[in-house]
Amino acid sequence: MIKKKLAPKPLMYPKPAVLVGARVMGKPNFNTIANCGIISWDPPMVAVASYFGHYTNRGIRRHKTFSVNIPSAKMAKVTDFCGLYSGRKTDKSKIFKVFYGGLKTAPMIEECPVNLECKLVKTLKYGEAEIFLGEIKAVYAEDKYLTNGQPDTIKIDPLIYSSSDKKYYRIGKPVGKAYEIGRKKKQA
Ligand SMILES: Cc1cc2nc3c(=O)[nH]c(=O)nc-3n(C[C@H](O)[C@H](O)[C@H](O)COP(=O)(O)O)c2cc1C
Structure with missing residues (x-):
């Protein structure tokens, strides 16, 4: 096996492309964030890494609330705009x-299939980024995006971002059931 050693970059596949919302100077504002991830299931927590100078950060610092809005693939153009x-x-x-x-001060986007309403619990600073740790206080989704009362990935059709080629993608087909297909593997 010959592997090429590449420059150290924070690559991850896939990355989400989400719209983070905050109320800034009395108005809602949204920025596009790929450096976002879930850090805990219980309590439900999300981390958002957003550069200090971004306008959205001002609102998060001020109100201590923000939203994470999950756009669908058909919202690629407007997500890129933000x-x-x-x-x-x-x-x-x-x-x-x-x-x-x-929470009253976390603006959420109706057009996005899923919205996470978050309360800021901690801010970490790393280089030029502020990492906002938010507790998810509520999740909103229209009925058409749910199956058996739960958000359905296929119906949501989330927008995916790939940082190495700077392109947006959409997810493909399911390949198996998690916590299940592994049982079919023979132990080495
Ligand atoms: C696909 C994509 C992903 C991005 N991901 C991030 C990110 O993870 N963190 C970040 O600080 N900025 C990210 N940006 C840049 C901000 O969205 C951009 O600077 C935006 O204009 C900031 O808006 P604001 O100043 O209104 O908050 C991303 C931009 C794009 C197009």
């Missing part, structure tokens, strides 16, 4: 239909 233009110069408050939940 990642190209900063709320500092471009008003992104009217792009989406916005709603609020119990």
Whole structure:
């Protein structure tokens, strides 16, 4: 086996492309984030790494709330737009239909199949990034994206980002049932 040793880069496949929302200067603002992940199931916690200078960060710091909105693949263009233009110069408050939940200050996007309403519990600083650790206080999804009351990945059709070729993808077909197909493997 010959493997090429490449430069150390934070590569991960796949990465989500989500829209993180916060209320900034009295208006909703959304930025595109690929560096986002779940860190705990119970309590339900998410981590979002967003560069300090981003306009969205101001609102998260101020209100201590934010949202993580999961766009579908058909929302690639508008998701990219939110990642190209900063709320500092471009008003992104009217792009989406916005709603609020119990936390009152975490704007969420109606057009996104799934929305996580988060309360900021801790902020870590690493280099130029702020890592916001948020407790998910509520999840919102329309009935059409659910199967047996749970969000359905195929119906959501989430947008995937690949950082090495800087392209958006959509997920493919299921390959097996987790915590199950492994049982069919013969032990070495
Ligand atoms: C596909 C994609 C992924 C991105 N991922 C991140 C990320 O993980 N962290 C980050 O700080 N910025 C990321 N950005 C850049 C911000 O979304 C961008 O700078 C945005 O304009 C900031 O908006 P704001 O200033 O209104 O908050 C990404 C942009 C794109 C297009």
